[in-house]
Amino acid sequence: MVSTRTFPNLAFRRLRGQRSAGEFAAAVRRSAREIGEQVACDARYIGRVESGEIRCPNYAYERVFLHMFPGAGLADLGFSPRESVRGRGARSAADSSSPVTTPSTVSAPSAPSAPSAPSESSAPSPPTSPLLGSDTDEECDVLRRVFMTSGSTTMAAASLGLSLGGMAAAVSLPAQRRVGEAEVSAVEKAVRQIRLLDDRHGGDGLYRRASQPLRAAYALLDSGTSTRRGTADRLHAGAGELAISVGWLAHDSGRLEDARSHYAEALATARVTGDRALEAHAFCNASFLARDTGRSRESVRAAEAGQRAAQPLGSPRLMALLALREAGGRAGLGDRTGCERALGRAHTAFGRGLSAADPEWMSFFREAELEILEAQCWSALGDWSRAARHARHATRLQDPHFTRNLALYRAELTTDLAWAGLAEEAAATGHQVLDLLDQVRSSRIRTMLAGAVAVLRPLGRGSVEITDFLDRHASAGTKA
Structure with missing residues (x-):
């Protein structure tokens, strides 16, 4: 019988040196990207390794660690042989090829020759997320958040109370032992309220408070007290949508x-x-994030995986948005032909109109959004005049109810105009963005506007309009 007692991994701790666990986790993620791996390493994972809780890393982490420390083996890093590990650290070959598993206890292979990491050409399986590798049990307990401090239903007493710009909203998730309609409805209401406030105010002032109902929703899932399948499915969907929001x-x-x-x-x-609808939504947002962080190839892969998940759902608008996500990724790769093809598919799908199968979260996706996403593609390809034309059209079409998007579209237009050489029009549009930033708190928009300012600054001396905008932007930055 193998002992389950754990011992600190002092060798691994020495390798971390003077870096914090968070800094070391960031280095692991960077090393993973260097070799094409994707690991969700954070300070908590490093702590679990150093405490001895993780006695042997999964195959993705093994490749990353051996890349970080050339010439070292797992034993040199303080890990136990894979064949000696029982439980979560080792699984059967069949399990290791599954994209996601629920937390469980599985016996390790009895033979010393542990299976190698599954290849992309192995038996067909659902597409692997660019965010989650096929071996994820050490990285992420599927229904437990990294920052959750308790798995009990008492966490469901958390509430969300926001007050921005005179707009107040409160969503409570009541605590009780059995999860029913009231709890599921509260989760769904939290999603809608967060989206509404985001449309009007942006994310900066909302993020930390919005984490409260998310923790509560996953605590409800973790309690496992719902006896009805339909209620449980809605709770999973609601918690997933809340995580995306x-x-x-x-x-x-x-x-x-x-x-x-x-x-x-x-x-x-x-x-x-x-849940294919939730999967498509997660891939859609993951693709957008990857594009914004310079991971263009990952953006394309996520968009393609989202399209595969969305295909059976019967929503042309969802397919259009995912095609636009793909186009954005291809533009980031400099693939003009691939980008144009994806844009063509997006326009064709969008032209099929609304459908009863369109997800509720897509209420923002109108012609204005189509135009601004296309503008971002052309700007990534350096076609600034074309980008400005689409961004200008987007600002004219946008519903003023979506205050954050109106500011975003104008920030995009300001940047495109500046690069296109239309500096005075860019300055005038930049003033309109600053008018909205009293209501909208978005680091993303401020970063976009700062990029436009950097382009306009060398031109400021020759134009009163540009100088006024640059001075106002500098003053607004001082007050922020």
Whole structure:
């Protein structure tokens, strides 16, 4: 019988040196990208390794660690042989090829020759997320958040109370032992309220508070007290959508690694329940995030996986948005032909009109959004005049109800106009963005506007209009 007693991994701790666990986790993620791996490493994972809780890493982490420390073996890093590990650290060959597994205890292979990592050409399986590798049990307990401090239903007493610009909203998730209609409805209401406030105010002031109902929703899932399948499925879907909404707030407020984690969690939840709609949504947002963080190839892969998940759902608008996500990724790769093809598919699907199968979260996706996403493609390809034409059209079409998007579209237009050499029009549009930033708190929009300012600054001396805008922007930055 193998002992389950754990011992600290002192060798691994020495390798970390003076870096914090978070800094070392960031180095692991960078090393993973260097060799084409995707691991969701964070400080918590490093702590579990150093405490001895993880006695042997999964295959993805093994490749990353051996890349980080050339010439070292797993034993040199303080890990136990794979064949000696029982439980979560080792699984059967069949299990190791599954994209997502629920937390469980599985016996290790009895033979010393552990199976090698599954190849892309192995037996068909659902597409692997660019955020979650096929070996994810050490990375992410599917129904437990990294920052959850308790799995009991008492966490469901958390509430969301927001007050921005005179707009107040409160969503409570009541605590009780059995999860029913009231709890599921509260989760769904939290999703709608967060989206409404984001449309009007942006993500900066909302993200931390919005994490409260997310923790509560996953605590309800973790309690496992619902006896009705329909209720459980709605709760999973609601929690997943909530994770995506909170992930978007993180994305919009510049917390990109947090956003990545939330999207990965939503994807894992979708895979557990076989929820294609949630899976498509998670891939859609993951693709957008990857594009914004310079991971263009990952953006394309995520968009393609989202399209595969969405195909049976019968929503042309969803397919159009996912095609636009693919186009954005291809533009980032400099693939003009691939981008144009994806844009063509997006326009064709969008032209088929609305459908009863369109997801509720897609209410923002109108012609204005189509235009601005195309503008971003052309700007990534350096076709600034064409980008400005589409961005200008987007600002004219946008519903003023979506205040954050109106500011976003004008920030995009300001940048495109500046690069296109239309500096005075860019300055005038930049003033309109600043008018909206009293209501909208979005690091993403401020970053976009700062990029336009950098282009306009060398031109400021020759134009009163440009100088006024640059001075106002500098003053607004001082007050922020």
